[in-house]
Amino acid sequence: DTGVSQNPRHKITKRGQNVTFRCDPISEHNRLYWYRQTLGQGPEFLTYFQNEAQLEKSRLLSDRFSAERPKGSFSTLEIQRTEQGDSAMYLCASSLNREARTGELFFGEGSRLTVL
Amino acid sequence: RKEVEQDPGPFNVPEGATVAFNCTYSNSASQSFFWYRQDCRKEPKLLMSVYSSGNEDGRFTAQLNRASQYISLLIRDSKLSDSATYLCVVNIGGSSASKIIFGSGTRLSIRP
Numbered sequence: 001d002t003g004v005s006q007n008p009r010h011k012i013t014k015r016g017q018n019v020t021f022r023c024d025p026i027s028e029h030n031r032l033y034w035y036r037q038t039l040g041q042g043p044e045f046l047t048y049f050q051n052e053a054q055l056e057k058s059r060l061l062s063d064r065f066s067a068e069r070p071k072g073s074f075s076t077l078e079i080q081r082t083e084q085g086d087s088a089m090y091l092c093a094s095s096l097n098r099e100a101r102t103g104e105l106f107f108g109e110g111s112r113l114t115v116l
Numbered sequence: 117r118k119e120v121e122q123d124p125g126p127f128n129v130p131e132g133a134t135v136a137f138n139c140t141y142s143n144s145a146s147q148s149f150f151w152y153r154q155d156c157r158k159e160p161k162l163l164m165s166v167y168s169s170g171n172e173d174g175r176f177t178a179q180l181n182r183a184s185q186y187i188s189l190l191i192r193d194s195k196l197s198d199s200a201t202y203l204c205v206v207n208i209g210g211s212s213a214s215k216i217i218f219g220s221g222t223r224l225s226i227r228p
Binding site for chain 2: 041048
């Protein structure tokens with residue numbers, strides 16, 4: 001399967017714990033995006049990378065959230081000291097430069113986080 | 117004001133009907149515009165891009181009005197399989213940037 005892969009698919013954690021999600025984009029894609037989606041809402045932009053550079057981070061994101069893409073390939077999204085409000089689906093998407101301009105993002109199936 | 121705003125619906129229309137969705141965006145520097153479709157419990161997928169002159173893809177027609185910062189999607193002769201959430205998407209970055217923002221989505225349900 002050469003699509004976008006996300007792990008784990010589901011994560012249940014207790015409030016206050018740290019969690020980390022991983023995203024493996026389509027191999028030749030240089031842009032990688034993280035979004036958060038809750039029920040009845042569209043994907044909410046969190047951050048995006050071009051290669052290993054993090055180009056923008058949402059102001060909605062607290063300091064508890066951090067994302068990395070160390071070698072310009074896979075990416076991780078870490079949430080520290082989780083809160084119940086962090087419960088959501090975390091979506092990763094990737095694209096090539098020119099396809100990002102044309103808007104075609106390829107999404108993974110998402111990582112669902114439940115904070116108890 | 118949200119960067120991309122849509123009527124959440126739901127729209128519930130009979131098979132064969134024509135239905136239209138609207139979307140507004142706040143950043144006048146936005147470069148490109150799209151409609152995505154998201155099925156229940158699935159990831160979003162690109163439906164079509166929206167060009168300044170308007171564009172059509174089969175039963176789907178997209179329009180852009182830059183002066184009013186308004187985007188629309190028209191679905192003709194709707195099918196049961198068109199039931200989904202339709203997401204208005206805007207690239208608010210410049211030509212070298214690419215911050216892609218999604219609206220909250222409009223739910224469409226087609227009834228037999």
